[in-house]
Amino acid sequence: MFFIQLYGKQLQKKWKSLLLLFVFPVFLVSIVAFIIVTFISPTSDSSINVAIVDEDDTEETRMIRSFLQTSFSQDGYIELIVMPQEEALKKIEENQIVAYIKLPKTFTDSMYQGAPLTVPIVGNSKRPSESYIVKELVESLTKYIESAQANILTVYDYARKTEMSDSDFQTYRYNAFIEFTLFTLAKDQLVKEEVITNIATSSPANYFALSGWFIAISIWFFGFYELLKREEHPAILHRLHLFGVTPWQYSISRIIVSMICSILLAMISFTILMRVLDIQLYGIDYLRIFQYVFLYGLLLVVGLTIIEVWIKSMKLSLLLQILFLLIVMITSGSIFPSIYLPMSIQQFLPLIFSNEVFSWMVDIVLEERNYAEFASLYIKAIMGLVVLWASTVVKKRWT
Known part of the structure; x- marks a missing residue:
């Protein structure tokens, strides 16, 4: 209690520094958030332009082309354009299309005869990820057509055993193709959709406002802790030890x-x-956010204290503390959304307390999550306090 009162009086004497500590993070975060939102906000035109080159040009391929164009136009993200191969190559060189799909001259005959279907794809080397999406689309298309092939060939086999004329057989074959192909293509989605919501781009203003607030409180925890730093004379520390005061007592009071x-x-x-931001939260949500702020601040300040306990030099200690603060903020996903970090780092992010806290805050505030989990953070906080206590005991005996 004595040291808590002492540190309280110390803060009262530094009210000018407290004002600067409050204003500086708000000003800094506002500028950085504006820059990041400008660069990360999605563009209005995000469609994928794909060309289809129909060298077979039969009734069957024209029907498939028409079906694909209708299907993709309803989705809104993929635009399928019919054009000659020379024009498609030119547009790839000019980076106007992502790829082109070619239906070869033997496409219809191979389909009727049950031969394996090969659909060549020419992708744009400047846009590899979008070209891969086109490849997945074509693979899905060919799987559906191969499924229709099996049914069509079965019908053909039985039709040939009848006394049907060649003209009637050709008409029947075409009608069977249309029936089975349309049924197979339309009975399910051509591409299985998995919606991944990137809240940083779907709601950038709210996301970066929350991340800016998270960065600000990180600086406030660090700033208040550093404002209470006192460089005591060795003689004063010796007298405190004679009175039975331990490093743990004035560390925990700070x-x-x-x-x-x-x-x-x-x-x-x-x-x-x-x-x-006009975001409506319930009282229980504020209690959850309070717990996350408490656990995050405790783990952050305990980490800063452990560095200070083991590093004797004040300058080196401050440098390591700043580095620790930067690592904590970067891995949290508040400065850069976690989805933009390297994949090798992303798999370890859930183990870091700052990332866990910020992820839960985003879920509660922006995604209306109505539950929260604190067990792992409480375990980490208890472990941090135990490590700090052990560090003060070992350092005191060592000294």
Whole structure:
């Protein structure tokens, strides 16, 4: 209690620094968020242009072309254009189309005879990911056509055993092709859709406002903790030890004071932010956010304290603390959304406390998640406090 009161009086004397500590993160985050939103916001024209080259040009291929154009136009993301091969190659060189699909001259005959179907695809090397999407589309198309082939060949086999004339057989064959092909293509989706919502692009203003607030509270936790730093003379520390004061006592009191001030500022600013963004949250949601802020701040400040316990040099300690703060904020997904980080890093992100906290905050505030999980964070917080306590005991005996 003595050290808590001492640190409280120390903060009162530094009210000018407290004002700067409050204004600086808000100003910095506002500028950075504006720049990031400008670059990450999706463009209005995001359709994939694909050409189809029909060298067979039969009634059957024209029907398939028409069906594909209708199917893709309803989706709105893929536009299928019929053109000659020379024009398609030219448009790929000019980066106007993603790829072109070629229906070879033997397409219809191969389909009627039950021969394997080969549909060549020429992709745009400048747009590999979109070309891969076209490849998946064509593979899905050929699987459906092969399924229709099996049914068509069965009907043909029985039709040939009848006394049907050649003209009637050709008409029957064409009608059977239309019936089975349309049935097979239309009975299910041509492409299985999996919707992945990237909240950073679907709702950039709200997302980056929340991430800006998260960055601000990180700076506030760090700033309040550093404002309470005192370089005591070795003689004073020796006297404190003679009175039975341990490093754990004044470390934990410094953590308590910085936590109280930071959490108070964080929750007030969060409430204001929700009013500005016009996001309606229930009282239980504010309690969940409060717990996440508390656990995040505790783990962050405990990490800063452990560095300070083991590093004697104040300058080196401050440098490592700043580096720790930057790593925590970058891996949280608040500065750069996690989806834009390298895949090798993404698999380890759920293990980092800052990423877990920010992900839950996004789910609660922006995706209306009505439950929360705190067990792993509480375990990490307890482990952090145990490591800090052990560090102070070992360091005291070592000294």
